[in-house]
Amino acid sequence: HTLNLRLPPEQLTWIANHAEDQVIIVDGTVLNLLAAALPSMTSVRTVLVTGTGDLTAVQGCGKDVLRYDDVVGAQSSTFDWPDVDERSAAAMCYTSGTTGHPKGVVYSHRSTWLHSQAACTSNALGIGHDDTVLAIVPMFHANAWGLPYAAMMAGAQLLLPDRFLQAGPLVEMIEAARP
Numbered sequence: 001h002t003l004n005l006r007l008p009p010e011q012l013t014w015i016a017n018h019a020e021d022q023v024i025i026v027d028g029t030v031l032n033l034l035a036a037a038l039p040s041m042t043s044v045r046t047v048l049v050t051g052t053g054d055l056t057a058v059q060g061c062g063k064d065v066l067r068y069d070d071v072v073g074a075q076s077s078t079f080d081w082p083d084v085d086e087r088s089a090a091a092m093c094y095t096s097g098t099t100g101h102p103k104g105v106v107y108s109h110r111s112t113w114l115h116s117q118a119a120c121t122s123n124a125l126g127i128g129h130d131d132t133v134l135a136i137v138p139m140f141h142a143n144a145w146g147l148p149y150a151a152m153m154a155g156a157q158l159l160l161p162d163r164f165l166q167a168g169p170l171v172e173m174i175e176a177a178r179p
Helices: 009-018 026-033 068-073 108-121 142-154 167-177
Strands: 023-028 046-050 064-067 089-095 104-108 132-134 156-158
Touching: 009 026, 023 026, 026 046, 064 068, 064 104, 089 108, 089 142, 104 108, 108 142, 132 142, 132 167, 156 167
Parallel strands: 023 046, 046 064, 132 156
Antiparallel strands: 089 104
């Protein structure tokens, strides 16, 4: 599941502990946002940092802090795919802006597949292999409305604007890539 780093540290801690997270994968450019919550995330053992950001903010937090590329680079290039029940949990999202603690929602493999198929139909978004999809809605919001999965299913290109959701960077991306 994703973590919404716009939430206060207390809610991030609650989410990670409720989900019993053991590993967090985080972009190096947002380590400062995670750092305040990380020491209180009791089930988290490891932080995998993508990119080249400075690790200082999360070092000494009581977790193993590793570079994602180093960990993946040390793994085998083959993978023995498990047989997974399509109704088993595939992903979670936690709500925000509700009363009390955030609420967890679980998506099954089947529901994600069906949602992606629906998004690709001509009566919905009609995503096809010639398309370029710009997913502005973040993954922590209903798995970005399923756009990343639908784009992958259709063979479409996928643009992710990172955290640069202001008009200027979006206009530049739209002009350059023509989604």
